[in-house]
Amino acid sequence: MELNSAGETPSRKSPSLCAQWPPTVLGQTFSQILHRLTGQEARRGNARGAAFQDLSAIIEATECGKLFEESGPPIRGMPEMLGEVAKALGSYAAPPNEKEGRSDSHSEVAEKAEEVGLLFLKLLRKVETAKNSLVCLAWKTGLHHLEGPIYIFAITHSLKQPWTSPRSQDVAGQVLALLLQVTDCGSVARFLHGESEDEKGRFTVVMGLLKPDLNKESWKNNPATKHVFSWTLQQITRPWLNQYLEKILPPSLLISDDYQTENKILGAHCLHHIVCNVPAADLLQYNRAQVLYHAIFNHLYMPEHHLIQAVLLCLLDLFPILEKALQWKGDRARPTTHCDEVLQLILTYMEPEHRLLLRRTYARNLPAFVKRLGILTVRHLKRLERVIIGYLEVYDGPEEEARLKILETLKLLIQYTWPRISCRLVVLLKALLKLICDVARDQSLTPEPVKTALLQEATDCLILLDRCSRGQVKGLLAKSLQSCQDSRVVSWISRVQQASEDAPYDRT
Template sequence: MDLDSAQKTPWREGSSLPGECFPSALEQAFSKVLHRLTSQGPRRGSGRHVALQDLGALIEATECDRLFEGSGTPLRGIPETLGQVAKALEKYAAPPKDEDGRADGHSEVADKAAEVGLLLLKLLGKLEAAKNSLVCPAWKTGLRHLAGPIYIFAITHSLEQPWASPRSQNVAGKVLTLLLQVTECGSVAGFLRGENEDEKGRFTVIMGLLKPYLNKESWKNNPAIKLVFSWTLQQVTRPWLNQHLERILPPSLLISDDYQIENKILGVRCLHHIVLNVPAADLLQYNRAQVVYHAIFNHLYTPEHDLVQAVLLCLLDLFPVLEKALHWKGDAARPTTHCDEVLQLILTHMEPEHRLLLRRTYARNLPAFVKRLGILTVRHWKRLERVILGYLEVYDGPEEEARLKILETLKLLMQHTWPRVSCRLVVLLKALLKLICDVARDPNLTPEPVKSALLQEATDCLIVLDHCSQGQVKSLLAKILQSCEDSKVVNCMRKVQQVSEGAPYDAI
């Protein structure tokens, strides 16, 4: 019987041809299906659909022991061909470049994904049967060729994305679940890094499959590749990640350097994960930490609050790594650090900033910088004071996030730099009392819980200010208490008065 009949009819007519053919003939049948899946002819759409139907029938009709046996050579055989078929299926279902939000394009991708997912479920079912069979020891070879492409397909279509539909997500989720079952992995992290210390895991294989699509010329051809890379990277943590640093750092830098904001954010989050999960010694080697720092520092000039937030979180975890390379000699002034440089830029941006989302983003991260620098924050006192006074005057919406964080910043600043506080007593006291009066007299703009939080934070700042000025705040407030009639303002002042002079300010 010729090859055409082996490919087109026997498994549909119920004959036992796949079992009767020599393995090489079965391999050729799969190769023909592969050729039709990858064909670039004018009628490739309908031809691929028919090829998918033939592939499903061929998988169903072939016994698992025939499906995963080789041809006797180490580099060829049905398992290798099936791996190529799985790659072709993953590529067939991948979302195309520049869909421009077209709903019809999205639905077409989702339909393809659901169809391919059902085929992969059949293939994984055969693999599971082969694993449980005593007469098919070659199933591991099949798994080695199939696991990577099937994983990429499953992650591409199980994530919440424009090209996914509830049906395609459901099928892709089942594919991922069955893949983990076949590989005897309890989680995706275990699948990637290995369930045991002596097990290698498949992260290297996955990165090898993604690498051709993660270069400057091709990474945007498939919009799912960056998401698969990012999601996969997030699953591998310390201590497994550092051995893959050369594979994961360049794509992360590439994505973060894009002109689209969503890609910048995605790339910065990948870099942040690397910073958190790779030892400092590896990041300092070959100046990698400096490369990461310079790659994301310039993003702080972008007026996009989500990007700024991602960059600041990454930088705050990168500073300890960068400072490991600094050596301070006690007889000289401490050198300025990368943290100083970033704080200086943030304060420069904060002073004239009028956009609420950016103001909140800057204020949200300011306390972490004061904690990081400690006593060295004194270098930035004048500019910090201007920012703090300016932000305390401006209403920030019902949640008052910016003003609450600015009050936290002021409290930390006074605690860390208390010798410099007393000379600024009058300015700070006026600002805090004005804030307390404004909040107390606010008729309805701010919810009561938020008002209470603001008044409590402002009171705490007054107590710290009193300790830093050796009790001068108490004496000044005693005069105001005699003439003040607002109960909320009086309550705050009495709290300050009631604090024992001997109480340590850092206990507040």
């Protein structure tokens, strides 16, 4: 290859000559290729493809030592130039804007990703060769400029997304594995945060590259950015995450605040990871925990079960942090908490809800709220009673997830609030007996183990009711045993009678 007098990109007729170029000429060549990859002519597919082929040939033919040599002014050093080229290659293989994205363009992106991935493998092998050589000592500088753009490319195309294919995912996975090998990191987490708390990782570099695409105006320009940020964030845990809190909290709130449900869920997962891995003191500082709470709480008004599930899990881990700031004095009533506020809203939506997926989601998380509030659940006892009775009456499909979770909730409720249960004994007893009769006589496709689990949970609730009412359930069931002709129902009710005889009532 030769560089003509006009400074144009060399032709591809003699690639072996590039091994003899001085650093200045090699730097000029890379500068020209970078211009072709990022300039106006890059919009023409054939021009960009030609520049890509030239770059591949030069990297393959150039000795590893010369790739990382510093060029004198006015040309930027080769390591810095390689970093700029790596960024341009990542942009070349980036998925299209969400508004412009089409299924046919996604296949083009996957093909580009394969080409770029193979080129990054060549570059990283050059780094590995230089690393093992005692002659080239500048490879660390070159790797420092390359590792951020290459990491973002690898994560963009190794995760399963609409713009990836099995082949592009495989190539990107190879790129990531080789990057970790070259940087002597055993995992992505160590690559990002370093081997120890004192060692500086690459997370700051990665966030610096993502930052231009993570503001309010630009974060939807590249649909991969939010996924790269989310996946990267969740690789860092305690005790490293809190030092990056100022960098990760604003993008997480931004993604969570979007109108699209998919982005709300992604943002909720990011915020949940922050809640679980940042010390409470850091979250309470500057009122961050309250900001998180209000950002997440507003999502509870959305009737989307995946979003509700993500939000409730996040809130349950956030409650202990918020309550650290509350101080209770024994001479007055305990103040209502954020958990009370959320449970009140959940019960408001649960009572009339008819969509099975939402019913299951609410019921799945209800036991955790009762455990969290403990005896303070009495504040919500009337509404909980209506919800429990209403949900026990409705068949929930073969797995019966909602009714099983409601029975678990009832057991916890009896255990925590048993002094207030006796006045509700008859209502709860009727609901449980009706459930036992319906399940025992059920001829639907519900698996037998599920029926057994329902009957066992209902029986346990009856036993608890009997103990907290000092034997009243046993007396009321005696008449039912005499008139009932269903042997299966009789066998389960008899277990309540037997358990009541075995356990004294003063152990309630």
